[in-house]
Amino acid sequence: MELRPGRVITTKLRKTPTDAPPHPFVHLIFYDSVSEEAIISHLTLSISPPNFMQRLLHQGYDLAPTALPSTRSIFGRCWRIHPSHTEEHIGALWDYPGHLGNLSSSLSLAQPHPQATVALYKGSTDPIYLAVGELFRTTRTVCALRDGLEGLGLLLIPKMYEPS
Numbered sequence: 474m475e476l477r478p479g480r481v482i483t484t485k486l487r488k489t490p491t492d493a494p495p496h497p498f499v500h501l502i503f504y505d506s507v508s509e510e511a512i513i514s515h516l517t518l519s520i521s522p523p524n525f526m527q528r529l530l531h532q533g534y535d536l537a538p539t540a541l542p543s544t545r546s547i548f549g550r551c552w553r554i555h556p557s558h559t560e561e562h563i564g565a566l567w568d569y570p571g572h573l574g575n576l577s578s579s580l581s582l583a584q585p586h587p588q589a590t591v592a593l594y595k596g597s598t599d600p601i602y603l604a605v606g607e608l609f610r611t612t613r614t615v616c617a618l619r620d621g622l623e624g625l626g627l628l629l630i631p632k633m634y635e636p637s
């Protein structure tokens with residue numbers, strides 16, 4: 474997903490993307506036919522990119538800031554990130570190479586990590602985002618990054634993805 478005018482390319486239209494309908498604020502390519510219908514229904518109801526992302530988060534989706542499909546894995550592990558002693562969901566960590574991003578910068582990309590992808594649903598000036606950014610830049614393994622996140626007092630709760 475890119476937050477720019479583009480097309481909504483479903484799994485059926487990936488071979489002929491020019492047949493996909495245009496969209497005023499999102500360019501979306503589906504790789505998973507199971508979640509297509511639900512995500513498209515949220516997109517149809519959305520009035521802006523932030524509204525669309527908040528709808529997805531509210532429905533239990535996580536938004537990974539990785540642009541290249543080759544770095545994603547449907548078999549990877551994911552952990553939801555929570556501050557200690559609260560149920561607030563502030564981000565997610567995946568165990569495949571990728572970037573650190575947040576919602577306020579439209580999931581903009583930073584330097585890639587060799588083993589992890591992290592999305593934080595906080596602004597780039599938030600103290601948690603800054604501390605996680607430092608860990609993201611200085612750790613080289615997903616285990617070291619997880620240990621560092623827990624050292625910041627964050628809880629990592631495993632997330633099992635299931636078809637919608």
